[in-house]
Amino acid sequence: MRWCVSIGAVLVAGAMLGGDVTSVAATGLKPQWAQSKPEPVVDVELVLAVDVSYSMDMDELAIQREGYAQAIVSKEFLAALKTGPNGKIAVTYFEWAAANDQKVVIPWRVIDGPESADAVAAEIMKAPIRRASRTSISGAINYAMPLFEENALRGMRRVIDISGDGPNNNGGPVTIARDAAVEKGIIINGLPIMAKELSYSTMDIENLDWYYEDCVIGGPGSFVVPIKERDKFKEAIRTKLVMEVAGIALPYAKIIPAAAREPRVNCMVGEKIWQDRWGR
Template sequence: MRWYVSIGAVLVAGALTASDVAGVAAPDVRLRHQTRSADKTEPKVDVELVLAVDVSYSMDMDELAVQREGYAQAIVSKEFLQALRALPNGKISVTYFEWAASNDQKIIIPWRVIDGPETADAVADEILKASIRRASRTSISGAINFAMPLFENNPYPGLRRVIDISGDGPNNNGVPVTPVRDEAVSKGIVINGLPIMVKEPSYSTMDIENLDWYYEDCVIGGPGAFVVAIKDREKFKEAIRTKLLLEVAGRTPERPVIPVADKEPRVSCMIGEKIWQDRWGR
């Protein structure tokens, strides 16, 4: 089942403490063991986390900078480190890459283990030191396709596999997003979403209304998958911290929680491709 939470409605990050997350079972631990059973690899970390970050031209430079800072600050936050200590192994592995078009992905941070303040500081410093770039088009499907084999090459296997995707628009390049999402879910991967909705929809930026619905119905998937929507620029960093805390703790938002519609998507999963075709005919 997939879930949705609005960051403006609840400060989950501040509420999650070590006592909150201690003893919480990861929702897909059994699935994780099933997917790794063939190679008998013993889990070394609790979560394998892929941070897939949108750097398309629709993101302005200020948003890109705040996004980078948000991830760096979340990783070193007191709440994040408390959640980390409460895990069975007390550690996660993380990789961070930026994406735009279907053939445009760049790894900024290769797989790293975070097991405490020192390793968290090191990863945060790496994120902040990398130069900020922008690129054309938006291929969420390309990002998921790029992320899937990263797990197979991770030297630090974990109990859970999670792709964390942030973005401010629908898929408009590469293959459709839903088949790729379904392939990832079939591999035991959970996809969570961070739709960025801080600007009014614009003809020039390919923005759409109800991007959160699009992410809920077309992008996220897997046991306990959820969306944290950013609708206020001032809450950008807070939203990132909330999302990382939930992912590390293996939890879904507590309130307000709205089950995603089980029928037809509320927003067409091909809306981005249609808008691009209508405007530029290719």
């Protein structure tokens, strides 16, 4: 589901619901990972998976990095923290490109207020910017899933937040990785970056937001916040993070595996373009 919503509306809805909104509440089912774990001590375990493939220019990478850092210290994000019953989240941030190219920039950190938010934002900005070849959204999802088992904290929700500017063209099919994560009770949200003019000499595709909606995101209440203008980059990142922290339960929230619907976009389009152009 694509979302265009004000941050104020998100916070109001979260406050009205008392912040007690989880994937469990949305489905009425207790995920398998939660059945044998201690009671939650954070509201969200949030994995930020950030595209650093060569299709992202250096300016985009810098704006993306600044967007996450500024979002985490924003008054809207800090207000969203207060809507949860625990008032804190756990977050980790990694960059990805090819199927075997992922790098953790920020290991698991707890954010519970301005001081810890400032520290995480400073860590994000301190790391050097890098670029790498290929685009493997499936690789990013597969890398993200075990990260939830590596921290000692337990959240009411587990969320993978993926940003990227193109379709999967490396590694396994994205829908297989997506469905595996959803099966584990993990929610995947997307930030498709569509701020540049479409170039058919690259791996760009039309309707990248549709691709993310139909092929990438999944789980109860999952959503897409597309970026179609460069000057909206930071605002979109902030809106997405506020929505994830506030954890609004949506009336249509349900798990829809790839096999249960007909995508508007070919979920193997990236692999097909790569094969047609380079034959491998």
